[in-house]
Amino acid sequence: MRQIEFERRFGEQWAALDQWIAVHNGNKTIKDRPPVSAVPWLYRNVCHQLALARERRYSPQLTERLHQLVLAGHHVLYAAPAPNREGFLAFLLSGFAREVRAEWRVVWLASLLFFGPLLALLMAIQIWPDFASVVIAPQDLAQMQTMYDPENERLGQRPASTNTEMFAYYVWNNTRIGFQTFAGGILYGIGTLFFLLFNGVYIGAILGHLHQVGLGPQIWSFVAAHSALELLAIAISGAAGFKLATALIAPGLRSRKLALVEEGRIAFRLIGGAALMFFAAAVIEGFFSPLIIDPREIKYGVGIGMWLVLLGYFCFAGRTRGA
Amino acid sequence: MELEKIALVLRSRQGWEAVDLGFRMAMRWARPLWSAWFAVFLPVAGALTLAFYEQPIIAAVLVWWLKPLYDRYLLFVLSRAVFGATPTLRDTLGASRQILASGLIWSLLTRFIDFSRSFNLPVVALEGQRGPPARARRKLLGLRAGGFAIGLTIVCIHFEWVVMYGLHGLAMLFETDVQWGATVADDTRPWWDTFERWGLIDTLFYFVAISLIEPFYVAGGFALYLNRRVMLEAWDIELALKRLAARYAPTLAMLVAFSLTWHVAPALAQDAEAMPETESAGSMRLDASESDRDKPPCAADDECADAPYEAVDTPIRREAHRILSEPDFGSEREVTRWKRIESDAEETNDNDLQTSAFIDAVAELFRVIAYLAIAAIVVALLYALLRYWLGVAPTIVTKPPPAMLFGLAIDPQSLPEDVPAAARAMLATGQHREAISLLYRGALSNLVHTRRMRISKGATEGDVLRLAKPMLGEAPMSYLTILIGIWTQIAYAARMPDTARIVELCDGYSSLMPSEANA
């Protein structure tokens, strides 16, 4: 078939597909367009015609035109499906926990690397108080100390606007730390390792120091409620980072490139869940944690409850019976 | 060297795409490229560093100033490699005389003002043009590509800085008490005091940076230049037409191909060749190229080199402008720019009292929302856990149990108080089928309403058995199996069991009751 005949015969189909794509991409001026049901058929045809045009060496212009059409069609037809609310809910209710359980190796690794130094320093400082200033600069420690001084304890009465500000700050800062921990995984896990250890040591040292100087009640009652969400979220971010690292270090039978993409998908779900946890933690930390509640035991209770609920969630949610 | 051997895909590319091709060229021929680079660069840089050991910034500035020198070696490697004749290091160094012959001093002098250095380099170094012809040539080539060439230079300068600061950053990561060299971060001297602050380490980092970036920069410029010529001269078509002619009349075409050999790549050896003739794309050239064809190749022909360059001719320029206004050479693009939006801050300042009240209200709102969110988080977590313990499958929302199933009314109200008794009564009046139906309905009602079994619309008898199995004890299960078995026979085989069995079923019905099941 000669080119002109080819164009004449199929030109209508091209125009139709073109129009439909234009409409799909938001051009509202076009009135008549092919019904949606005809589009896959049209698209397949145009693909076929592109292959023919290339095979028959029609002019470069025509080939390029068809190529553009196919490219645009490809983009529309293979576009992302609309976000699925049910899928998201299912992820929250069970999928995330299941994912965390499935990746128990990296989760445990990250948890050990994070909680290990944290607890170790917490203990060590009770025995050797000076150890705190080895890890953290003394002026920082002093600043922390004044922040939680009972003299300054108006946290409970602080206005709503301060709560809001602190909430935003926690979202901005803590989630970023989580993201960094995750992204560091691409450096063969070194970044993740560093951030986990660093945060473990830092948090452990601060808590240990404050407790040691006798600010225990203030600090623990402040930290209790959001600690579960926040600390576990850091560990899970680390686990996500280590997923990337495993793809690089031990890709198995896949190429590193493919392994990265595949593990990256899992890692993304982990970090996504962790980000939501950070967010939830920020809500609690901003609005609930600063409240002064008498007796303090109530807040401890809430904290312990959160830990139990979260651990229960990660251990059990989404398990099918007998599985 | 022949156009046929070109190792690139020839097509006219939009500006940045050509630069990208250049970067790919640098990657592809990395080995010869960098070995040539280091062979030239290291001695120079090393010598300068030693010479100005006390003033490392002077070494850096001199190395920077000498960039055109190394660039020429890079360009030499590239221009050969592109035509399938990648030179060895020995070849490259051996060709130094040619490489440095044309216009090096000029380049060194003008490098301060030349913002499209890498793009202009081929004109000077490969085409061997200087003075007014070179200027005219640059102007013609650069009419559309010039912007990209300048952009490339500016971006590459920044890339060098990125590398330098990146290296500083790396150094800082490992920096403990040992201070090696002055880093930018811990220096308290004012920033304009660069001369003082610049340490040996900065020079070193600078050397690394240009070693990494410069080959890409030169390749990018070269690719822009090549792309320009593809656009202006349609090399790709030339190549294909030559092949066509060769097929049709081999001997004739050979001659043609030979006499029109492309002049750039053999370049430094033959750059004096016929360069000005065919490159100008000017209307004046018709006669010249025709006469070319009749002449033997003029590799060492001085006559060609001395030919006056006519690019400044007005018809040519007019021609060039016309060509360049073709859509092929760049298209008009709509550019959206950010415009300053008038802030309405004054408005908010107007009424402080109202505003602060408003802000407080917003904050309160945030607080309330946050508490609700906390509550929601807790509830959701508890819910997820409870769901597990209750063994409810996720994603199915609890619905009230159906009143009708398989067309049978099964809600408790529709059934008689004492199901077996009613069934027996029916049996007595000869309504066998109805009696079994009642028992079946009773059993289903029991399962669905008392034991909360979930049955979908499409469930068959087999499904009922399967679903009931985990809920029922052994005795009720076997009863249910028999009941459903008999029911199936009645329903689908129209086969009625004898009365005695039905009575048996009525008697056994109580085994279905929960009290029995729990025992």
Place this chain on the structure above:
Amino acid sequence: MSDNTLPIEALARAGEVLQRLKRSVAQAFLGQDRVVEEVIAALLGGGHVLIEGVPGLGKTLLVQALARASGGRYSRVQFTPDIMPADVTGHTLYDPSNGQFTTRKGPVFANFVLADEVNRAPAKTQAALLEVMQESQVTLDGAAHKLDPPFMVLATQNPIEQEGTYALPEAQLDRFLLKVVIDYPAESEELSVLRFATEKRSADRLNIDKVMPVLNPETLAKLQAITASVRVDPAVEAYVLRLVRQTRDFAGIGSGASTRGAIALIRCARSLALLAGRDFVTPDDIKRLAPSALRHRISPVADLVIEGRTADMLIAELLEKIEAPRL
């Protein structure tokens, strides 16, 4: 059909024979009871089967075992992109030595024909095979050759290598009574397959010598007749119709099943009932067979295909939604 007149003993004998057949085939094809049952159901229903599964799941073995157990002749055609219709049906040759035309019968002249990787053959060869399947006769050089019953084609296709192959057109897919999907066996079963394969030490093939002939063509014909007289209650028929009709206006299904689908479903359900020793079809039989009988007759709309929803998922959804028979 005379209702309910199937003699009890005939039913019992038929059930028993079928169980033996099933066991016999299952011996060589461990861990795939469902597949075996469905293939036998198609055999009794007198239809052809399309089997889909990745390589290495023993499709060939299944057909060999089936042929052996039913006492029929077996032949195998490996479909390739360059196979010609004559390679399947046969051709006539001029023999110069005696100056006569001789007919060389192709591999379709058998009782059980395994058409391996049918989707790799060009359309005209597929068409030739499908024509034979439909008419049970082969025309060679103008002369019609009737094929001996039973005649059953078991075509296999490989789901992974669909690309670059010639997919069977929808109209032709319809000719297959069932499309059976072979999945990987469950772990425990896979283990026994492994053991079975390694214990025998017969190179790399499972041994089908164990499979004893259970039937002969006459018995099979009788069994088929018995199958045809299995009772189908009007309520069950209505259920089948509901299902098939619903495939045509179910959101998400581009083209629904034809009436042929309903017929296939009932025919195979009868065999399944017989296999279970029943002389009547229950909705459970229908439900169990619906995926195999319908999956190749419907096609999901493009949107769902892109989302990764398969015909099987749609059928499962449909079965949940369509009311089972009411009385």
Place this chain on the structure above:
Amino acid sequence: MRSLSAPLDTSHHVATPEGVELNLRVAGPVPRALAWLIDLAWRLAALLVLAFVASVLGEVGTAVFLLSWFALEWLVPAYFESRSRGATPGKRAMGLMVVRDDGAPCTLGPALTRNLLRFADFLPLFYFGGLTAMLCNRQFKRLGDFVAGTLVVYADPATVARQIPTMEPLRPPIALKPEEARTVLDFAERAAALGPARAEELASLVTPLLRDNTPPVQQLTQYANYLVGHAAD
């Protein structure tokens, strides 16, 4: 190097499920750096405006500012890239877009992934890591692109539409192979853009194919007219 004989190009070929090959023209570090610069500019501008507003609103303002900063840094670019154009404003200005490795549009997951990993690309400072990664692989991928499985490609068509001038069709003296016919068509489409002199020169290359009296360019164009299928002579 996959094969030294294949000519060098910047396009990346993807086979679609429909069995055709798409050419994606991958974009390199220079245009991407410029796109990033534009993005940086508007993000900074937005933050500046926000900072101004925030200073008026006090603590709530600070909250709004921090939250917006968070969104601008991590979420907004991903949102843009997962939209139908697949590009942040900067990329759009440079004519770029993000697609997945198989040529399909970028979805939210990969978009977020590649944005979160910007942090790793930034290391140790000013995207040194990302730049090095881009200069080391054929598809100019930065680390985030590797993990997300994405490419940055040019969005606009490769060529500009042009017509073959209509003339009296003329049958070429020999039967042309498809490849050669394509060359003639290509020539006819681009001849006008080359200027008469160069066009003449090119057309003269195939002198053996030409008849005597008509100018070569015109003859080739006539052949092209014949080849596209205008009624033969």
